[in-house]
Amino acid sequence: MMVGSLERGAMGRLEMVLPRTERPTQAQSLRIGGVLALCIVLFYALDVLFLRGFYLPSLLVRVGWALEILLYLWAREKVGERGEAVLTALNSVCCGVCFLWLTYLLGGPSNPFIYLTPALPLVLALAQPRDARPIIYSGLTCSLGTLYLLLFVSHDPMRALAVAGLVASMSFCGAYGAAQFRKTQQALNAMRWEQAHREAQEKLALAELQRAQTEKLAMLGRLAANVMHEINSPLSFVHANVEFLRGALRERLSGQDPEELDSVLKDTFEGLQRIESIVSDLKGFSQMQAEEPSECALVDVVSDAARLAAVRLKHVAQLSVEVPEDLRVFATSGRLAQVVLNLLVNAGDALEQARVREGRVWVKGMRVRGRVILRVEDNGPGFSPGVLPHIFDAFFTTKDRDKGTGLGLAISREMAERFGGTLRAENRPEGGARMILELPLPQ
Structure with missing residues (x-):
């Protein structure tokens, strides 16, 4: 389903947008660890000043401490999450032991370094705030070492x-x-996630609306040639009637039958009404509507769609509509009319492509077991076995490139599901295609 693919795409973009704590790469960790290890070794100069001379044991402890830090940073990238936790705990203990060992070598309790021991857990808290266990292990090590x-x-x-x-x-x-x-x-990330999620949902809704509007305009484009022919017919007799009226008025109605003049005016008025109705239906259908779903009469929805579909079906098939007036559904009338119109236009395209001489299209509504069923059937060739499983796939079409986008049925099915219904296709036993739109009754 296209909605599912769009939602997965939106969620994928959402995960890319979400802020999270960036973990340094291995190269960055080794670079930072290298600077720290170098500082530990260079601080040997303080040992020399404190002891007033070279002292090999403290230098060896410092070098061992520096190597332990570099080894920890290198091995951390090679193990899993559980192994990393163990290595981090061992590193915190080793840091405490090395510091206390240096303190012992440089004078023990008389060395001022012993008063820096409480700072080790705080340093670890700043370096690794995501896990409290290294801080606890370091605190226990430093406490036991100072007690000793x-x-x-x-x-x-x-x-x-x-x-x-x-x-x-x-x-x-x-x-x-x-x-x-x-x-x-966590609270900040949750707030940002909620904001990003809301923005993604808004963009998804807007994309759905624009996609439906795109298919609607594509359908209007396919109806354009039929609309031109439909408008041209009343224009021809309107033009003839106007010419007749001009001649009649030129002769000041001399010798003209008043009944004939009334008939001409009536035909002219009906022709103008027909043109106005066609233009009004097309204009109303092409507008992007954002109305909320509400209870509506199914016969009104089908009538709106049938008036527009008549432009396409007039020279292709005979349209029969049987929808009880008491059938009501809970849906967006404009969107539901788009679904019905798409089914009717598809039926007309199938009949024309198969060159069926006496094409018929039936629309029948009924109530079955607490559900509203709307069937759109035709007496065309029906669906071939290779086409039927894919007719609701996005961009799948058997029409020419200039006659279909392959999105009409996919969008129609999505709209039906948004209203709590279903749309499925099958072949009629007597031949032809049958589209079944099932909708729930309004609560």
């Missing part, structure tokens, strides 16, 4: 509890902040 250094190395339990509590507090703040950040991002 201050309890078993400096034997200062009060200071150990204070620093460990500070680390735990910072870990909680980091995890809570990351959670709030995720909620804010």
